[in-house]
Amino acid sequence: MEKLTIDGNSLTLEKIDFFLRExxxxxxxxxxxxxxxxxxxxxDDWLKDDKVIYGVTTGFGEFANVRISKEHLEQLQENLIRSxxxxxxxxxxxxxxxxxxxxxxxxxxxxxxxxRLETLQLLIEMINRNIIPVIPSQGSVGSSGDLAPLSxxxxxxxxxxxxxxxxxxxxxxxxxxxxxARTVLKKYGLKPVKLKAKEGLSLNNGTQMMTxxxxxxxMKAKELAKTADIAAALSHEALRGTDKAYDLRLHNxxxxxxxxxxxxNMLNLLRNSEIRLSHLTDDDRVQDSYSIRCIPQIHGASKxxxxxxxxxxxxxxNSATDNPLIFPKEGDHIExxxxxxxxxxLPLDFMKIALAELANVSERRIERLTNGSLSKLPRFxxxxxxxxxxxxxxxxxxxxxxxxxxxxxxxxxxxxIPTSANQEDHNSMGSIAARHCFQILKNTQKVIAIExxxxxxxxxxxxxxxxxxxxxxxxxxVRKYVKPIKKDVILYKEIEKIINxxxxxxxxxxxxxxxxxx
Numbered sequence: 001m002e003k004l005t006i007d008g009n010s011l012t013l014e015k016i017d018f019f020l021r022e023x024x025x026x027x028x029x030x031x032x033x034x035x036x037x038x039x040x041x042x043x044d045d046w047l048k049d050d051k052v053i054y055g056v057t058t059g060f061g062e063f064a065n066v067r068i069s070k071e072h073l074e075q076l077q078e079n080l081i082r083s084x085x086x087x088x089x090x091x092x093x094x095x096x097x098x099x100x101x102x103x104x105x106x107x108x109x110x111x112x113x114x115x116r117l118e119t120l121q122l123l124i125e126m127i128n129r130n131i132i133p134v135i136p137s138q139g140s141v142g143s144s145g146d147l148a149p150l151s152x153x154x155x156x157x158x159x160x161x162x163x164x165x166x167x168x169x170x171x172x173x174x175x176x177x178x179x180x181a182r183t184v185l186k187k188y189g190l191k192p193v194k195l196k197a198k199e200g201l202s203l204n205n206g207t208q209m210m211t212x213x214x215x216x217x218x219m220k221a222k223e224l225a226k227t228a229d230i231a232a233a234l235s236h237e238a239l240r241g242t243d244k245a246y247d248l249r250l251h252n253x254x255x256x257x258x259x260x261x262x263x264x265n266m267l268n269l270l271r272n273s274e275i276r277l278s279h280l281t282d283d284d285r286v287q288d289s290y291s292i293r294c295i296p297q298i299h300g301a302s303k304x305x306x307x308x309x310x311x312x313x314x315x316x317x318n319s320a321t322d323n324p325l326i327f328p329k330e331g332d333h334i335e336x337x338x339x340x341x342x343x344x345x346l347p348l349d350f351m352k353i354a355l356a357e358l359a360n361v362s363e364r365r366i367e368r369l370t371n372g373s374l375s376k377l378p379r380f381x382x383x384x385x386x387x388x389x390x391x392x393x394x395x396x397x398x399x400x401x402x403x404x405x406x407x408x409x410x411x412x413x414x415x416x417i418p419t420s421a422n423q424e425d426h427n428s429m430g431s432i433a434a435r436h437c438f439q440i441l442k443n444t445q446k447v448i449a450i451e452x453x454x455x456x457x458x459x460x461x462x463x464x465x466x467x468x469x470x471x472x473x474x475x476x477x478v479r480k481y482v483k484p485i486k487k488d489v490i491l492y493k494e495i496e497k498i499i500n501x502x503x504x505x506x507x508x509x510x511x512x513x514x515x516x517x518x
Contacts, residue, residue, distance in 0.1 A: 006102075007032045008110030011317050013310060016215050019102055020095055020169070026102065026127050028109055028120070035111025036120060038328040043114040043198050046333075047073070054324055054335045055080075055201040056114075061144075061420035077200030081158060084151035084204055087136030092149070092209070094132050094169040099212040100153060101127050103317055104203070112320040112327065113202040119193045122157055131184055132169060134162040135209075137435060141419055142341030142428035145321055146209035149431070154203040156181040159192030205322035210344050213434035215317060217348075217441050218310040221355060224445060225303050226517045227508050228358045229262055230474045231451040232295045233269035235365040237467050238458025239375055240279050243270050245293040258303030261518035263296035268515045269470030278465050289374075291364040298361050305354035309347040316344055341430030345413035348433040352440050356405040359444040362451045363398040369454045370395045381457045381485075388488045391454050394495065398450045401443040408436040408443075449498040452478050452507060460484045470515040477501070477510035 004019055007029035018024065028036075046053060047070070057073065059066040060080060068076050092100075105123055108115050126132075133156035139148035155161030159182035166176055185192055193199075236243070246266045251259055270276060287293055324335045370391050372379035382390025412433035418425040456478040459467060467475050481497040501507050511517070 003027050005029050006106050006109050008035070008106055008108075008320075009318050011103075011106050013215060013219055013314060016099065016102070016317070017219050020099065020216075023130070026105065026124050028105075028124070032109040032111065033117060035328070036109065036115065036117050039111045039114045039326045040116050042326055042328050042331060042333075047197055053198075053333060055205075056198045056324075060201070062423045064423070073197045074195060077195035077197065078158060080200040081151050081154045081195070081204060082160070084147050085155045085161070087139035087148040087152055089136050089138035091173050092135045092137045094164065094166050094171070094173055096209075096212050096216065097132050097135050097153070098127065098130070098166075098169045099215060100135075100149070100208045101132075103208040103211055103215075104150070104153070104206065106317065107206055107208070107320055107322070108202060110318075110320045112325045113322050114198040114326045115202040116196060116199065119157065119195070119199055119203075122190060122193055125188070125190055126156070126163075129188055130166045130169065131156075131163050131181075131188070132166045133181070134164060134173065134178055140209060140431035141417065142207075142210060142345055142430035142432070143337070143339055143424065143426075144323065145204070145206040145339035145341065146431055147204055149209040150204040150206060154200065157193050157203070158195060159185060202322050205339050207316060207321050207339065207341050207344055207430065210341055210348065210430040210434040211313065211316045213438050214309070214313040214344055214348055214351075217351060217434075217437055218306070218313050220441055220445075221306045221351065222310070223505050223508055224355070224441070224448065224502075225299065225306055225358065226265070227502055227505075228299055228302075228362060228448050229265040229295070229517060230269065230470070230507060230511050231362060231448050231455060232292075232299065232365065233266055233471050234455035234459070234467070234474050234478075235369060235451060236266070236270065236292055236295075237273060237275050237471050238369055238377065238455045238462065239288075239292060239365075240275060240462075241288045241292045243267065243276060245287065246270075246296060251296055256300055256304055258307070259296045259300030261303060262300040265517045266295060268517070269474070269511070270468040271470070273468035273471065274465040275462055275467060289364075289368065291361050291368065295361075298357065302354040302358050305350055309351045309354070312343060312347040341428035342413065345428040345430030345433045348430065348437045349411040349413050352405075352409045352411075352433065352437045355437070355440045355444045356402075356409045359398075359402050359405055359440075359447040362444075362447045363395070363402045366395050366398050366447075366451050366454050369451075369458050375458065377458050377461050381454065381461070382488075383486060390485065390488070391457060391491070394450050394454060394491060397495070398447045401447050405440050405443050408440050412436060445502050446495075446499050449502045450495060452502070453482060453495060453498050456482075457485055470511055473511045473514040474507065477507045480510075
C-alpha cells in the first residue's frame with residue numbers, strides 16, 4: 001500500500017485527491033514526530049511550574065478568567081469535548097469527515113499545539129482503518145473554528161462518540177451501521193485516549209470542517225470549469241454559432257488567465273467541425289448571443305475566482321489553527337485567533353458566486369437550445385412536438401437549480417452573530433459558507449449535465465455533419481450513457497446518468513483523451 005507522509009507543511013490539493021481516491025496509509029514524518037514531542041514536553045514543564053495558560057489551566061471563552069486546579073485539568077479537557085459536542089442536523093458526508101481527520105492530523109503535526117503523540121496516532125489509526133466519526137452538519141459559527149463538528153470528531157477518540165466502518169467513504173452514511181466508537185476501537189485493539197491538559201482544545205479548535213469542504217470543492221470546481229467549457233462547445237455546435245469571438249488576438253488584448261484558457265479550449269474543442277464549416281459562408285448572423293459569444297469572458301472569470309480560492313485553501317490546509325499556540329524554540333505560547341474562519345469564509349463565499357455563474361450561463365444556453373425560435377432546431381428538441389414534450393421540462397429543472405443557487409450564494413460571512421457572552425463578538429460563519437458552497441457545486445454539476453444532455457440531443461438534428469475533434473469526443477461520451485431521445489421518456493433517469501458521469505469526471509476524461517484542456 002502506498003503511503004501519505006504528513007509533516008504539517010506540504011499537504012496539497014493533489015495529495016488530498018490521492019488520499020480520497022486511493023486510501024493510502026497515513027504516516028507522520030520523523031520531523032513531525034520530533035516537533036510534536038517537543039511541544040508536549042513544554043506543556044508538561046509549564047504544568048509543573050503552575051503557569052497560567054488559557055484553556056490549559058483556565059476555563060474557556062467567557063470562563064477564561066476562571067483558574068482550574070491541577071486535579072481537574074484532565075476533567076476540564078473531557079468536559080470541553082462533551083459540552084461542545086452540540087451539533088445538530090444530518091450527518092456530514094463521510095469523505096468530508098475523513099478529510100477533516102487528515103487536516104486535523106496535518107495541523108497538529110506542525111508541533112505548535114501541544115497534543116501528545118499517542119493521541120495523534122490514534123486519530124491516524126482511525127483514518128487508516130476507515131473508522132469515521134458521525135458528525136452532525138450544523139452548529140458551527142466558524143470561530144473559535146469549527147468547535148461543534150471537531151468536538152464530535154474528538155468524542156470518538158475518547159470512546160464516547162458514534163462511528164461507522166466505511167469501506168467506501170463516498171457511499172451514503174445510510175449504507176453503514178452506526179456504532180459506538182468504544183466498541184469499534186476495541187474491535188481493532190485500540191484504546192480510547194484519556195485527554196491530558198490542552199489536548200481537548202487542540203482537537204476542537206480549528207477550521208478543519210470548512211477547510212475540508214473547501215479543499216474538496218476546489219478539486220471538483222477545477223474539473224467542473226473544464227466540463228462547462230465542453231458543454232458550452234457542444235451547445236455552440238448545436239446552435240451553429242460562430243467561433244470568431246474565440247480568436248486569441250481578441251483575448252490577448254484583455255489577457256486574464258481564465259479568459260485566455262477558455263478561448264483556447266473552445267477553439268481546440270471545435271477544431272475541424274463539419275457543422276461549423278457547413279455554415280461558414282452563408283451565416284447571416286454577425287455575432288452570437290452573450291451566452292455563446294462571451295463564454296471565454298464568463299467562464300474565464302469563474303476560473304480566475306476558482307484559482308484564487310484554491311490558493312487560499314492551500315494556505316489553510318497547512319496552517320496551525322488552534323489557540324493558544326506553542327513555540328518550543330522560544331519556550332513560549334501565544335493566545336491569539338488563528339482559529340477564526342474569516343480567511344476561509346470569504347473565499348468560499350466567492351467560490352459560491354463563481355460556481356453559480358457557471359450554472360447561470362449554462363441554463364441560458366439550455367433555453368436557447370430548447371427554444372425553437374432561437375435555435376433553428378425543432379421546438380424542445382423533439383421530432384414530433386405536441387405529441388411529445390421532448391426536453392421542455394429539462395430547462396425547468398435547470399432554471400430551478402439556478403434559482404436555488406442564487407439564494408445559496410448570499411454571503412454567509414457578512415452575517416456574524418456574537419457568542420460566548422459577547423467574548424466572541426465576531427464570527428465568520430465559514431461553515432455555513434462551506435455547506436452552501438458544496439450544495440451550489442452539486443447543483444451546478446446537475447445544470448452542466450442537463451446542458452450536455454440537451455446539446456447532444458440538438459446535434460441529432462444536424463447529422464450527418466460531424467462535430468469538432470473535442471466536441472465529437474464529448475458527444476460520444478454522452479451517448480455512452482444515453483441514447484438519442486426520439487419520443488418522450490422518463491427524463492430524470494436520463495438526466496441522472498449524465499449527472500453521475502459529470503460528478504465522476506467521466507465526460508471530462510473522455511474528452512481529455514483527445515484534447516488537453518486548460
